[in-house]
Amino acid sequence: MTRRPADGLAEAHLAPLVSRGEVPSLAWAVVRDEDTAAGGFGGAGPATIFQVGSVTKVFTALQLADMAERGEVHLSDPAASYLPGPAQPGLVTLADLATHTSGLPRLPRDLFLSALLHPADPYARYPVAQLVRAARRALRSGSPGSPYAYSNFGFGLLGYLLGQAAGTPYETLVTTRICAPLGLSDTAFAVTDPRRAAQGHRRGRPVPDWRMGALAGAGGLYSTAADLARFLRACLTAAPAALAPAIRATFTPRLPIPGGEIGLAWHHARRGDRTIAWHNGMTGGFSAMVALDLARGLGVAALANTAGAPPSPLDRAVLSVFGS
Numbered sequence: 001m002t003r004r005p006a007d008g009l010a011e012a013h014l015a016p017l018v019s020r021g022e023v024p025s026l027a028w029a030v031v032r033d034e035d036t037a038a039g040g041f042g043g044a045g046p047a048t049i050f051q052v053g054s055v056t057k058v059f060t061a062l063q064l065a066d067m068a069e070r071g072e073v074h075l076s077d078p079a080a081s082y083l084p085g086p087a088q089p090g091l092v093t094l095a096d097l098a099t100h101t102s103g104l105p106r107l108p109r110d111l112f113l114s115a116l117l118h119p120a121d122p123y124a125r126y127p128v129a130q131l132v133r134a135a136r137r138a139l140r141s142g143s144p145g146s147p148y149a150y151s152n153f154g155f156g157l158l159g160y161l162l163g164q165a166a167g168t169p170y171e172t173l174v175t176t177r178i179c180a181p182l183g184l185s186d187t188a189f190a191v192t193d194p195r196r197a198a199q200g201h202r203r204g205r206p207v208p209d210w211r212m213g214a215l216a217g218a219g220g221l222y223s224t225a226a227d228l229a230r231f232l233r234a235c236l237t238a239a240p241a242a243l244a245p246a247i248r249a250t251f252t253p254r255l256p257i258p259g260g261e262i263g264l265a266w267h268h269a270r271r272g273d274r275t276i277a278w279h280n281g282m283t284g285g286f287s288a289m290v291a292l293d294l295a296r297g298l299g300v301a302a303l304a305n306t307a308g309a310p311p312s313p314l315d316r317a318v319l320s321v322f323g324s
Contacts, residue, residue: 006030006037013321014302018042022313023287023304024201029229030321031299036233038225046226049186049197050303051209052288053281054152056221058250059187060159061098061265063174065246073165080139082161083132090139096146097158098264099254103146104154108134120284124211131160131214148257152218155265159217170217181243182234187223189216196224198305200285207285207307219281225303228290232299235292251277251294269319276322280315282307289318298322 010028017023018041025042027050038046067073073082079097080090096102107115110130115122135157163170171189179187191197191209200207212220223231235251238244253261253268261268266277278291287307292299300321304314 006032006035007039009300009321010037010039013317015041017304017313017317023306025198026302026304026314027225028303029225029232029299029301031229031232031236031297033297036229038229040225044198044225044303044305046229047186047196047224048303049191049193049222049224050288050305051200051219051281051283051286052221052223052303053219053283053286054155055223055279055281055288055290056217056219057155057265057281058279058290059174059178059221060155060162060170060217061250061263062178062243062246063162063170064094064098064158065249065264066177066243067162067165068249069245073162079157079161080136082164083135083139084164088136088139090142091144092139092142093144094158094161095254095264096142096144097151097154097161099262100148100150100154100257101144101146101255102151102154103141103143103149104138104151104157106149106151106153108138108153110134120208121210122284123213123215126213126215128160128214131157135160148255148262152215154218156212156215156218160214162217171220174221178243181240183230184223184227187221187227187231189220189222191222197222198286198303200283201306202285202308209285210283219283223288223303225301228301228303232290232292232301236294236297236299271319271322274322276319278319280312282310282312287312287314289315291318291322293322 025044027040029038075095080088159170250264281288
């Protein structure tokens with residue numbers, strides 16, 4: 001069997017997380033030039049299904065960019081204009097939501113009580129009607145172009161608003177317009193095959209999956225290393241052609257933020273003379289990380305079935321690949 005460069009990168013940087021006991025199991029994907037590979041350690045493999053948490057945001061941002069390319073929305077549109085009911089005031093735009101510069105808090109304030117009462121599944125009991133009420137209040141007082149402040153509320157709302165603009169539920173939009181054209185058959189808002197699903201862990205104990213409900217746009221997707229390998233390849237080659245302009249738009253830096261710049265969801269960090277675009281994710285029992293050096297043609301993704309306090313060792317391990 002021919003040994004590929006991608007295998008060596010995974011073994012050197014990702015396998016130690018399992019051997020040191022930092023994660024129970026891990027699946028990975030590496031794309032480098034013409035070499036594409038996916039695998040796993042600790043019993044996981046390319047087809048193992050994990051929750052990817054906030055990596056969902058790059059798919060939500062790609063959906064926004066695709067709808068903008070189609071003329072269905074504009075990045076400069078006031079977000080409040082897509083809320084149901086009478087016209088709402090507010091200057092916060094869809095682009096502000098996609099770059100975490102809307103002034104919206106990290107979570108809706110009316111979510112906190114439910115989250116405290118149900119910490120094992122904090123988002124599941126937050127309905128769409130409550131999201132809409134919270135959005136009406138928040139968008140009236142939100143400040144467009146606010147300093148960068150990471151907001152699950154903002155991205156969950158963005159997903160919902162895109163669904164309103166298209167007249168199609170957000171989850172359906174992403175799976176039919178983004179995942180299907182990219183051939184991502186296991187990237188979905190529910191487990192496609194329970195027999196292949198990883199068990200999430202926290203502090204060494206099994207925990208249930210999180211159900212993101214109304215905030216699905218912030219973190220509701222599942223995926224596999226095999227699917228993420230295809231996604232990385234699409235990001236590096238801007239293919240298929242129908243999604244190419246939208247893919248490029250998501251990576252275009254929009255404004256400076258602490259530690260680098262931000263595109264539509266994608267964070268850009270400097271490592272020496274290189275720029276790395278990245279996004280991580282975490283739910284109650286899973287962690288995920290995707291990162292790309294577009295100039296070098298290198299992309300890396302990793303999925304693990306454990307969660308803990310950030311920064312995640314998975315994040316550090318993935319970023320370490322780019323020093324090779």
